[in-house]
Amino acid sequence: MKNVSIKDIAQQAGVSTTTVSFVLNGKAKEKRISEELRNKILKIAQKLNYKPNQLARGLRTGSTNTVALVVEDISNIFFASLAKIIEDELDKFGYRLMYCSTENNEKKAVGIMEMLMHRQIDGYIITPTLGIKNLLEQLATDNASLVLIDRYFPDLPISYVAVDNYSGSYEAIEYMLKKGYSNIGIVSMGYEQVQMEGRVKGYIDALNDHKIPLQQNLIKKIPFGIPESRAIEEISEFISSQPAMVAIFFTTNYLGTYGLESLKNLGKIIPDDIAVISFDDSDLFRLHTPSITVVRQPFEEIGQKAVRILLDQLVDKSREPRQITLKPSMIIRQSVMQTIES
Amino acid sequence: MKNVSIKDIAQQAGVSTTTVSFVLNGKAKEKRISEELRNKILKIAQKLNYKPNQLARGLRTGSTNTVALVVEDISNIFFASLAKIIEDELDKFGYRLMYCSTENNEKKAVGIMEMLMHRQIDGYIITPTLGIKNLLEQLATDNASLVLIDRYFPDLPISYVAVDNYSGSYEAIEYMLKKGYSNIGIVSMGYEQVQMEGRVKGYIDALNDHKIPLQQNLIKKIPFGIPESRAIEEISEFISSQPAMVAIFFTTNYLGTYGLESLKNLGKIIPDDIAVISFDDSDLFRLHTPSITVVRQPFEEIGQKAVRILLDQLVDKSREPRQITLKPSMIIRQSVMQTIES
DNA sequence: GTGAAAGCGCTAACAA
């Protein structure tokens, strides 16, 4: 069964393709095509099970009703949840999603961006890596619809929806400090990204503001992309090597997950031996024994806002970029003791 | 900056678009185009930052190098992990992924399928819902490249990669029976799907084979798509209403997660008060206290096999459908007691 | 009210 085209319909109806196109695009009224003919065409289209070829339409009209979502890793629950929200929101407006994972790999990210730019994508929602900065600038110059999420480039006039990583982290550390903890460690990614910088900076400043001297050996960076087992080992070694460390802050969900595994392997009791807070929430953190206190990102709102901004831009290309920073919220659970004697 | 087309290059190089097209498609040798001209064209293309318009190419060649992945819910870790594997595998062969979630919603699923069929997608990897059976048949008749995953229609001659749900479930129940448990409950989805049927059937047959009478009140179905809080309540009520139930089997990861939350809320101790096994593995199950025994699906292999079959079909349209059933594996952990006195 | 025809950007059979 070959694909039926507008031509087949025109033939069967004994009219031109133009007329068919008008009818199919709901312009019958506007073009004052007779009701009778309209119905005839519609009926034939239905009978033939006509499906407009979106490629041809896209080629002609220049728009594809497709939005690209570029995330770090779709199998990370944070991005997966975000992806779902974004898909849902876009769906309401008739847009489809094409998604790609960069894995924080610069080569891959560049490849993905170039591929997308070939595909006449209408809009982009992107978790950028450092290496695609110039491509993003180019996109922005070309007046493409573009929204960054999760991280961004402060010096680029591009819309973004992000979270106040700094204050999220600051609050978490301050919370621990107020509970009496002082030797607090932090596990972050080695890869330098805006959002991680903010989270580490929040940690440093909170200590500073509370007159706790910063100890470099309590700061651990885990390179992105190393195998899970290796990461867990590194975290375990880190914890073992710092017996004075009474609390630990993980700057992202998978590091927190690795951390829990490390602590379990080491036989450490939370919060008695060591207190724990992680950035990002998950089922694991919520249902863990003890439950883990977290800094939660409002991913629903991030997704919704990103889509809203993107759609606005799609409609009005000349719109000023909008840059939104949302507040994360601490969810207090049981992984930090209420008071600590030291 | 407007998009540069092949025509612009031809103009600048003072040659025809044909020549440019040949060079750009690596057919210079074949068409015996002079090395000199080849380099000139390549240089100009580079300078102009030429990006082939994939829509036009797709329209012309009939293929888009795009594969669609239709899953139940991209925010479910099982599907998200699968999606990542599939994306990785396809990437190796130059294919891109467009993914959609059906949410097990028939209307949505049909809409997605129709949308995809408009888009000249090269191949489909699909977690089907019941309602798209006829669309799948149509696709198969049209000789599209198509692989089902996770579930399938036994009577349709369409390739699939699935898991032996029946035996996975059977083994889990048998394991519990051998440990001395007999009043074993099961929590499944209300929605009738092949894979869930298999899991429930495995439960029933295992009981049967061990001469344990089936008790309908130990079988709980949770409708797909009800809010999480409601599902947790339903499971809690189910557990409370069956005090004789000493073990419980959850047929999928999110039901298992809800179940753990319910048990936590009820203050039930695993495995002392009640033993637990869940289908699907997750960080939560692995790191839970106690860790949860699971029936793990080999999602890496599912993804890889699905892609492999799809690519084979893409190359050779006449290939017979291949239907693969993989064995799940039980991971014994601590949520079932080693021996039980009754 | 309806149709002819151009053209979106690309490929490829055929011509030269």
Next chain:
DNA sequence: TTGTTAGCGCTTTCAC
């Protein structure tokens, strides 16, 4: 060795 040309399926201007 390179160019001419038709056409993929659709939209839309302009003409009748």
